[in-house]
Amino acid sequence: MASNDLLKGMLKPIILKLLLENGKMYGYEITQLVKEISGGEIELTFGALYPILHKLEVEGIVKTESEVINNRNRIYYSITQKGNSKAKEKIAEFEEMVKTLKVFFKPNFGLKYEFIG
Amino acid sequence: MNSLDSKHIRLIEADVENARITINNLSQELVDHICCEVENLMSSGKSFEEAYTIIKEQAGIKVLQQIQENTLYLIDKKYKTMKSTMKITGNVSLALIAIGTALKIFHYPGASIALLLGFVTLCFVFFPAAIYLNYTYKKDQKKPMLNLSILIGGIAFMIGVLFKLMHWPGASLLLFVGWSIILGIFLPILLFFKLKEAETGKERSIYVLGVIGLITFEVSTMFKVFHWPGAGPLMILGGVLLIAVFLPLFASMKFKKGTFTMPQFIFLITTSMYAVVLTFLLAMNVSDVVMDRFVRDEANSTKIANYFKNKKTVAANDSTIKVSTELAERTDNIAKLIFDTKIYLITNVEGVSESVAMKYVSDPDLINNKSNYDIINHLLEGENNAGLINSLKKELNEFKDKAISVSTDPALTKSIQELLNTSDKQMGIGGATWEELNFRNTMIISAMAQLSEIEKNVRLVATIVK
Structure with a gap:
């Protein structure tokens, strides 16, 4: 399972990606989907999730709507029109980063020359 | 599902x-x-x-x-700034006050500046920031009076403590205003809201008990600081109410409701213990000395009464009048020695100038270091029994011998000896000298009272011939 340190910067793009693809989602649904997709590798706790969702809401990237489900209020999040391009931008930025990291962590990359030289 | x-x-x-x-x-x-x-x-x-x-x-x-805390940190810049301000200034002011206190105890320079900075940071940055956060982000939003009263009352109180420490004028007024607001406005409003929140009658009575305990304790501290009588018993009553009655009931209620965690409980117990134990120590320490002084005062009155009963037997003639003049001279010398001793004590204990010390002699309330024993021992006893108190004893003995020389009545002689008793006392194996009995391990205010008493008795005996 990925450690918390590694997860820190990743959560925002992951949440945005899920919201972009699934339309409106609520908190518990997001945590479950992350778990499912990552095969249990990434555990998005609700303690990490809600602060990020609220931050995104304040930034105007996502909006909320409330619905009564099973006798209780459920808050759904979805990407706003204004936030759409920003969300895509952030995801693209993250994908770029992942590509770079992959190159970086190729076997022996960068180290080969040190040892042979 | x-x-x-x-x-x-x-x-x-x-x-x-x-x-x-x-x-x-x-x-x-x-x-x-x-x-x-x-x-x-x-x-x-x-x-x-x-x-x-x-x-x-x-x-x-x-x-x-x-989660709420993390969310606020992320979405509210003001919250983050306020919180960091609070943390930094809280620690800084606490450290400054601790350093200031330590410097003051050891009579090093810089104590006043450290205390001043510490209190100002505490009162005008930390405290308002804490109240603001509580007011804006906790569920206390609908209680402006509660927050306002503790803000104003708290600041007045803390500044009052600072003024008191610095001997600045107006300290009593500030303390009085602070206490009045806390006792008269803040605590009643707090009780009102707590009662409204309470669900059962038992819970209500616990809150009432707590507030009564707090008020009693606060009032007793106020009495103590203003030197009003009855502070000790009130403080014990308030302390017992808070620690032995309110705390156990409150804790058990919270535990039952399941809203109380073990660390919170331990924290609550430890902090309240510290607060009350320290205040208790202060109260008992001071009242012990006051009590002692009262008891000795009574014994002294009896001696004075005996003296007057026997005094009429000395008749004035040429030789007794000569002694009388000499006694008057010696009285002035002893009075001067006693006054100088007091000034010496105050300048050394308080670290103030002689002119300031003169003011302190007539108003001992201004004396700050009321509980430092060691320095009194050191100052009065001096090196090799050559301290001020030894000179005083020598003067007293000479004065006493002179007075007794004109006394023709054994009863009068006895009362003079009682009034100006400078003998050592055999106690157990060791015993104690007169100096140790009267001045060892006393506080400055007690030593000063003792000196005044000696002066009074000397002046009395000086009137032996009329």
Whole structure:
């Protein structure tokens, strides 16, 4: 399972990606989907999730709507029109980063020359 | 998937309510989230109670509050700034006050500046920031009077303490205003809201007890500082009410409600113990000395009464008049020696100039270091029995011998000896000298009172011939 340190910067793009693809989602649904997709590798706790969702809401990237489900209020999040391009931008930025990291962590990359030289 | 019935949902809502989540939507979200987790566990065959117990371990009140805290940190820049300001200034002011106190105890320079900076930071940055945060982000939003009264009362009180420490004028007024606001406005309003919050009659009586205990304790401290009588018993009453009655009841109530964690409990007990034990020590320490002084004063009055009863037997003739003149001269010398001793004590204990010390002699309330024993021993006893107090004893003995030489009546001689007694006392194996009996391990105010008493007795005996 990925450690918390590694997860820190990743959560925002992951949440945005899920919201972009699934339309409106609520908190518990997001945590479950992350778990499912990552095969249990990434555990998005609700303690990490809600602060990020609220931050995104304040930034105007996502909006909320409330619905009564099973006798209780459920808050759904979805990407706003204004936030759409920003969300895509952030995801693209993250994908770029992942590509770079992959190159970086190729076997022996960068180290080969040190040892042979 | 099973869905929870409204009874169970209400139970979860009540628990989340206890975490005092104030951000829009967040409490609803947390309730929904916990419900979903519980439903998930229940679908694998667990009962609601089993499932909720498991979830509660991961999502207790502390966790929920931490989520709110993290959210506020992320979405509210002002909150973040305020919180950091609070943390930094809280630590800085505490450190400054601690350093100032230490410097003051050891009579090093810089104490006043450290204390001044510490108190100013505490009063005008930390305290308002703390109240502002509490007012804006906790569920206290609808209680402006409560926050305003503790803000004004608290600042007046703390500044009053500073003024008192610095011997600046107006300290008493500030303290009085601070206490009045806290006792007359803040605590009653606090009680009002607590009573409104309380669910059972028992809970209500616990809150009433707590506030009564607090008021008694605060009033007793006020009495102590203003030197009004009755402070000691009040303080004991308030302390006992708070520690032995209110705290156990309050803690057991909180435990039963399940809104109290062990660390919180330990913290509460430790801090209240510290506060009350220290105040108790102060109260008992001071009242012990005062008591001692009262008891000795009574014995002294008896001696004076005996002296007057026997005095009429000395008749004035040429030789006694000559002694009388000499006694008057010696009286002035002893009085001067006593005055100088007092000034010497004050300048050394307080670290003030002689002119300031003169003011302190007539108003001992201004004396700050009321509980430092060692320095009195050191100053009075000096090196090799050559201290001020030894000179005083020598003068007293000569004066006494002269007075007795004109006394023709054994009863009068006896009362003179009693009034000006400078003998040592045999106690157990060692015994104690007169100096040790009267001045060893006393505080400066007690030593000064003792010196005044000696002066009074000398002046009395000086009138032996009329």
